[in-house]
Amino acid sequence: MRCTLSAIDNNRLVITSPKTRTSKNWVAISPRVATVLDGLRQLSREAGVPRVTVHDLRHLAATITIIAGVPLTVVSKTLRHSTLSTTANIFSHLTQQAAREAVDTIDHTLTRAQKRNDRRAWLERLRPPRDHIQHLREALHRLRSPAPAGFHPTANQPQSGRATTMPPPALRARKRPSSHV
Secondary structure, eight states, rough: OOEEEEEEEEEEEEOOOOOOOGGGSOOEEEEEEEHHHHHHHHHHHHHTOOOOOOOHHHHHHHHHHHTTTHHHHHHHHHHHSHHHHHHHTTTHHHHHHHHHHHHHHHHHHHHHHHHHHHHHHHHHHSSTTTTTTHHHHHHHHHHHHHHOOOOOOOTTSSSOOOOOOSOHHHHHOOOOOSSOO
């Protein structure tokens, strides 16, 4: 940079030398931008649009990189601003939008995580407890083992009037006549 465009009293533009010694430095541009710069005035005239300046392109490049998610510190260094606050002040409208997008992204991510956790909890409620196999084995063992002497399965249970698979007591006690005669 050998010169800068400065505003005097926010009214008149003049070309001045750069503000600091470090401002007198090289500027990184891509071959595509260099080609466009060569024909910029001619293209503006042909299109009938106001003249596009290198400074306009500088702002355009900064805007594109900020919107693309390049960290503001990198944009600031690329623009050769002396402080990060200079870049933040100039492009604050973009950083506010980026902040809103960041908050929306955080909210979306937390919502998805909550939905996953809710689904996991729901699935856990559907699954039997981990020791269910042991409970089943114990119940099966109780069914297969002989009942202790004097044990009657329905002795201590209230009569509910439900059907039973046991024959009535009168039939159980009676013996059948033998078929030998």
